[in-house]
Amino acid sequence: MSSQLVGKMYMWVIHRQGMSRNDDGQNRTTRLSRRRLIQSGAATTGLTALGGCLGGSGGGGSSGPVRVGVLSPLSGAWTVYGKAHRRGFELAMDEVNANGGINGRDVEVIVEDTQTDPKTVTEKAQKVIRQDNVDVVAGTFSSASRNAAAPVVTQEDKVLLYPTFYEGQDQENFPGTCNDLLFMFGIVPSQQAAPWMDHMTSEHGSNFYMVGSDYVWPRFTNKRVKANLQELGGNVVGEEYIPLGTSDFGSVLSRISNSDADIVFGTLTGTDTIAFAKQFYSRGLNEEFTYWTVDDEEFATQGKGPQAAHGTYVSFDYFHTIDTELNKQFVSKVQSEYGENAGMDTVGAAMYNAGHMFAKAANEVGSVNTDDIIGGLEGLSHTGPQGELKMREKDHQMVLPSYLTRVPESWSDTNDFEGMFEIIDKQESVTPETANCEFPLGKGN
Known part of the structure; x- marks a missing residue:
């Protein structure tokens, strides 16, 4: 990653495969707006020189910048989620700085x-x-x-702030869950699906056909x-898990069509959920079955397009369209920073909350050492956009x-995130089921 030999340096440093890019693929070396500038009296090259100018580096020290490593899916099958994922944390750190x-x-x-x-x-x-x-x-x-x-992170004794909606903690998945170093900012099934089961079965029927991608989240969620x-006295009349990267869902859709299902419950993800929905619509199955997905946030729904999305039920903790003053301010910042057509989703909001809560905890305890951050985050309250x-x-x-939404027939513009979902109902605060873990949580095996 190259540095300009100038007397000013941006604190925001982004590494992507040897070159910095924005999330729309355009080359750049820094973000341009609202970044704090650091004056340097001498020309410098690279991140090592930056650390030297500031008198120290990260790793729990008390001088120099606090450093956060952000791991985002900016390419591959989950690129659809990567933009908001990265944007949420960027905006939080803008505000913190x-x-x-x-x-x-x-x-x-x-x-x-x-x-x-x-x-x-x-x-x-x-x-x-190890390097940064x-x-x-x-x-x-x-x-x-x-x-x-x-x-x-377990080996290196670092906290991981995990933002995504997920299956819930289970000792079977340790150290991916049930780990004192992991903090979960996303919604789990007992918050995302359980609050709406009675509504969905009462309104649409109690026979479910489950279709998910073949990995941990869909299987444990289902x-x-x-x-x-x-x-509730319901039944699962079909359950299938599809390899990631599948593009042809013809055989699955045929089995759904011949089933006694009332509701197709979707835990497909990435480009797969988009392909499935389009084929579901093209076969006219949206007229025969209710489709409820716990994956298709704003960017997946945008990828599906209006025709393939109309009538779909979606449940999350956050939607771009939530009518709170803080969310209006949050969305306004997103669009000011990334363009008037930029959207936000549950994972981006979770990254935003994670950034602010990490900073709040660190400021309260006066440290970024791992054990201090764990203690500072535990029990911490925060007001987020949702x-x-x-x-x-x-x-x-x-x-x-928790919010239950539906894609209305009136939604016609893929860039209209405000009109993408209509809120059917909401619950202000949902306490998740207690994790299936050994307590107290520990680090390592």
Whole structure:
């Protein structure tokens, strides 16, 4: 990554495969707006020189910048989620730096593209910790990528701020969950699906056909949803898990068409969920079945387009369209920074909350050392764009709102994030089920 030999240097440093780019693929070496400038009396080259000018580096020290390594899926099958993932954390750190940083120190963010590949996640996690000497790691997207990063942060004794909606913590997935070093900012099935099971079965029927991608999140999510469904007297009439990267869903759709399902419950992800929805619509199955997905946030829905999305039910803790004053301000900042057509989703909001809560915890405890950050985050309350939030101390899981939405027939413009979802109902605060972990949580095996 090259440096301009000038007397000013931006604190925001972004690494992507040897070249910095924005999330639309255009070359750049820094973000241009609202970044704090650091005056330097001499020309310098590279990140090492920057650390020297500031009198220190990260790694829990008390001088120089606080460093955060952000692991985002900026290429590959989950690129659809990567923009908001990265944007949320960028905006949070903009605001933190504008308000004095962390304990008087600026925050420097190092972004790495995980390429939607667990092996690359492991490599990038090792890189930001061992080479870039970060104080904390934020991001990864899927459960598989989180599980790839977790052994690294465990070995290196660094906190991981995980933003994504996921299956819930289970000791079987340790060290990807049930780990004192992991903090979960995303919604889980007991918050995302369970609150709406009675509504969906009462309104649309109790026979479910489950279709998911073949990895941890869909399988464990469906396991929990099936338990909720059985309590309501419902049935699973079909359950299939599809390899990531599938483009032809013809045989699956034929089995759905011939089933007694009332609701097709989707846990497909990435480009697969887009392809499935388009083929579901083209076969006219949207006229025969209710489609409820716990994946298709704003960017997946944008990728599907209006025709393939109309009538789809989606449930999350956050939507771009939420009518709160703080969310209006948040969306306004997103669009001011990234363009009037820029959107935001649940993962971006979680990254935004994670950034602010990390900074709040560090400022309260006066340190970015790992054990201090753990103590500072446990039990911490925060007001986010979606409402009131709290990081539960026992299992590091967020207490969050929950919203049930539907894509209305009136939605016709793929860039209209305001009109993409209509809110059917909401619950202001939903406490998740207690994690299936051994307590107290520990580091390492």
